[in-house]
């Protein structure tokens with residue numbers, strides 16, 4: 001008996017990875033199977049992953065679903081804190097938009113570049129290896145989307161995250177500092193139509209309050225399948 005689920009066994013078999021004692025121990029110790037096999041399915045597409053990137057989550061598929069349900073025509077999308085590129089690349093595949101991404105970790109950028117090539121998107125997607133907090137958002141994006149780090153070291157963190165990079169998870173002591181920076185920037189821009197954030201379930205009110213204080217009025221929270229506040233949308237009011 002190896003304690004692996006049928007889906008674990010199928011995933012390993014599909015990737016021709018022999019089920020050794022070592023692999024079984026890793027999995028029983030909570031090591032994520034996507035890191036073992038080197039990829040994951042996200043929104044029906046294959047994305048390469050390694051320990052250098054967050055494994056894209058089911059909730060993030062819902063973020064994309066909510067955005068596409070708005071039926072807005074996007075020409076130019078900005079994905080901030082892009083990691084493996086799951087959000088930006090999926091939007092490049094699902095829409096006609098050109099996509100720019102911003103990511104601080106060179107190793108994450110390398111993985112995202114592999115994903116851009118895997119999906120033949122090098123003519124549609126550009127990745128900027130830079131720090132969000134020095135990046136000035138240009139006034140030519142109609143969708144600005146981000147799933148930034150939002151945990152603090154005081155948070156009760158799921159043990160499943162312990163193999164993922166700290167830089168993908170933690171936002172120092174201010175869980176909404178990434179959102180604040182993006183809101184500060186967009187409150188001076190004119191051409192965006194929608195800003196979409198994935199958030200921690202306790203942060204919605206603080207982000208809405210901050211956005212309202214910065215002159216943004218059409219700001220609301222959407223829930224995930226577990227009925228938790230998980231997304232903030234800011235829509236341009238003409």
Ligand SMILES: C[S@@+](CC[C@H](N)C(=O)[O-])C[C@H]1O[C@@H](n2cnc3c(N)ncnc32)[C@H](O)[C@@H]1O
Nearest residue numbers: 056081082083103104105131132147148149168
């Ligand atoms: C929560 S992960 C999200 C990754 C991906 N967008 C997704 O949804 O799967 C956050 C990402 O932000 C990146 N990051 C952290 N601090 C950053 C900063 N100051 N500037 C740009 N990217 C940053 C991390 O390296 C990580 O890839």
